Amino acid sequence: MSVQSSSPAARRLLVLAGTTEATDLTRAALAAGHHVTASFAGRTSQPSSPATDIRIGGFGGADGLTAYLRDNPFDAVVLATHPFAARMPYNAAAAAEATGTPLVRILRPQWVPEPGDRWTMVPDLAAAAWALHESHARRVLLTTGRQELAPFARLDRVHFVVRSIEEPDVGAFADADVILDRGPFDAEAEAELLRSRRIDTIVTKNSGGTATAAKLEAAYNENVRVIMVERPDSPAVTTVATATAAMKWLATLP
Ligand code: NAP
Numbered sequence: 001m002s003v004q005s006s007s008p009a010a011r012r013l014l015v016l017a018g019t020t021e022a023t024d025l026t027r028a029a030l031a032a033g034h035h036v037t038a039s040f041a042g043r044t045s046q047p048s049s050p051a052t053d054i055r056i057g058g059f060g061g062a063d064g065l066t067a068y069l070r071d072n073p074f075d076a077v078v079l080a081t082h083p084f085a086a087r088m089p090y091n092a093a094a095a096a097e098a099t100g101t102p103l104v105r106i107l108r109p110q111w112v113p114e115p116g117d118r119w120t121m122v123p124d125l126a127a128a129a130w131a132l133h134e135s136h137a138r139r140v141l142l143t144t145g146r147q148e149l150a151p152f153a154r155l156d157r158v159h160f161v162v163r164s165i166e167e168p169d170v171g172a173f174a175d176a177d178v179i180l181d182r183g184p185f186d187a188e189a190e191a192e193l194l195r196s197r198r199i200d201t202i203v204t205k206n207s208g209g210t211a212t213a214a215k216l217e218a219a220y221n222e223n224v225r226v227i228m229v230e231r232p233d234s235p236a237v238t239t240v241a242t243a244t245a246a247m248k249w250l251a252t253l254p
Contacts, residue, residue: 010034011075011250016088017049020211021106022080024243026051032247037074041081041088043147044166065095076253078246079105079237084205086232093235104249105239108208110231111216118219119226125151128203128227132158135225137201141194143215144205144229149173152203161197183211190218205229 010033015022017038026036027050038051041058059065069077079092089105096103113119120135122128125144129151132140139159142152146168152160156174163179170176177197193199194215202219204212206228219226240246 011253012073013037013076013078013250014039014069014072014074015051015078016081016092017047017051018043018081018085019106019108020209021108021243021246022078023049025078025080025106025246028243028247029250034250037072041085059091059095062091062094062098065091066098069095069099069101073099074101076102076104076250079103080243080246083107083110083207083231089234089237093237096237102253103237104246105234105237106243106246107234107239107241109241110206110208111213111228113228114220116220117216117226118223119228121228121230123230125229128152128229129155131227132201132203135201137225139198139200141197141199141202141215143212144203148205161193161199183214185212185214187214187217187221190214191222194218194222194224199224201225201227203227203229206231 012035013029015026015036015038017040026038029036030050036051037053037055038049040047040056042056059068077092077096079089081088092103120131122131125148132155137158142160142162146164146166149168153172160173160176161179162168162170162176163181165182167180168178170178202215202224204226216226240249
């Protein structure tokens with residue numbers, strides 16, 4: 001008589017990483033006995049991950065990722081890049097289809113305004129800069145990330161407080177202070193920041209999640225305007241909101 005284990009078979013997973021959800025998924029998958037290769041674009045200087053293997057750098061577009069998946073067969077690909085990573089979702093969708101590799105995307109829910117929020121939705125960063133100009137913003141907390149500053153540098157009548165995780169280059173700005181910090185932030189500290197810097201407008205991408213949402217609660221409480229940059233388009237692929245849901249999806253694979 002043979003005894004069959006009820007635990008799911010060990011899988012080889014490629015996690016397209018760069019988010020908290022990617023790290024959460026990696027931890028959960030390792031704990032379940034899976035083998036995880038985590039892939040990073042190389043944007044941050046020192047990506048850290050508990051994954052079995054780490055690889056860094058682009059694949060060379062959809063064709064490059066397809067070739068990589070042919071050379072390195074995986075049981076599934078977990079697309080866990082940032083909601084504003086615009087290209088990798090399309091590359092992953094194309095490569096998964098070309099190689100027949102199951103693909104799931106983890107995409108945290110967007111933030112949505114509540115009554116009383118003073119949000120202006122804009123499609124991209126250039127439109128956010130234009131919205132600042134149109135609304136005569138004077139003192140702006142800019143949280144869009146250090147690599148997304150160029151459209152704002154030409155607003156020479158605005159005082160910017162640029163908050164980012166790694167040192168940004170604000171050399172092109174007429175008037176900018178820098179705050180180096182990473183979430184999670186809490187609403188009272190965010191409100192104090194808005195008051196002490198006399199911020200009238202926050203610019204943020206609609207990243208969603210809890211780590212950086214406190215600025216929105218603080219903006220509501222302090223009656224500060226929010227310019228909200230909407231997410232880029234994404235391909236139609238199986239999508240879940242959390243690492244836990246992605247683990248459930250993995251368990252359904254044949
Ligand atoms: P993107 O537009 O989707 O990607 C640009 C290129 O970077 C891709 O075509 C790919 O190069 C490479 N790439 C992206 N993610 C990769 C990964 N996980 N592993 C290997 N190569 C990857 O994304 P992006 O906006 O430039 O962001 C790059 C990375 O930073 C992503 O991993 C993302 O999760 C992270 N990130 C982005 C933001 C944001 O606001 N955009 C915020 C926080 C973190 P090839 O075509 O050569 O394969």
